[in-house]
Amino acid sequence: MRPRPGPALVIGGGLTALLLGVAALSQVWTPEPPTRIRIAMKLLPPIKAGLLGTDHYGRDVASLLMAGAWNSLAVAIPSVCLGAAIGAGLGCLAAALRGPAETVALRVGDVVFAFPAVLSAIMLGAVLGSGPPAAIVAIAVFNVPVFLRVTRAVALQVWTTDYVAAARALGRHPVAITATEVLPNIAGVLLVQLTIQLALAILTEAGLSYLGLGIRPPNPSWGRMLADAQTYLGAAPHLALAPGLAIALSVLGLNLLGDGLRDALDPRLAARR
Secondary structure: OOOOOOHHHHHHHHHHHHHHHHHHHOOOOOOOOOOOOOHHHOOOOOEOOEOOOEOOOOOEHHHHHHHHHHHHHHHHHHHHHHHHHHHHHHHHHHHHHOHHHHHHHHHHHHHHHOOOHHHHHHHHHHHHOOOHHHHHHHHHHHHHHHHHHHHHHHHHHHOOOHHHHHHHHOOOOHHHHHHHHHHHHHHHHHHHHHHHHHHHHHHHHHHHHHOOOOOOOOOOOHHHHHHHHHHHOOOOOHHHHHHHHHHHHHHHHHHHHHHHHHHHHOHHHHHHO
């Protein structure tokens, strides 16, 4: 009999599904056009004008929130996937080849990890210009050393197993062993790490947009909504509450999903709790 999914997996999966659903829905329907300006209706409270009120331009906050979910994921998902692909590839090679290749990969990862995503975005913005491409590259670069170290650690454990030793005894190349024996056995760990890093990427994208380095106006962004709301905290607190709660629930959902997947893939962890 298969164990029931834990509460972390259920709650995290539900919140993540809600995030993805809202983002997808925003591409076909929103209560109002997200960029529609109605100065006569600015700073109206929730219910009086739409579900979540209006901002300082009279735009519908609920529509901005829905469209912002899509824009946030449009930066977070590609950046994490790109960082995971590069980092996991380097981590697998470091574990397979060892020696100088492993040392070089780890030292390069240490250098990259020394530059936070925000600082990387500022430097890349000077070259590429501020906007989604610079934010995607900056977050991806930040994720490379994370996946490199995680992949190398779990891959080294797999390389000590009997079936890998048998493959080596048959004379198979380390790269072939990595593709057929190592990667399938570390995919679960990488999936868990992917969900955790996706939560951090959403948070980072919001921070970059808050600083003007992410999604460009008039395209909606949760970070930009927070930046615009800080001037009106006393008169219209709902402007900050809506995007702040959206970011918090998205990050919470992805973190719980990661914890739930980790427990589901390794029941021994769940049994200890």
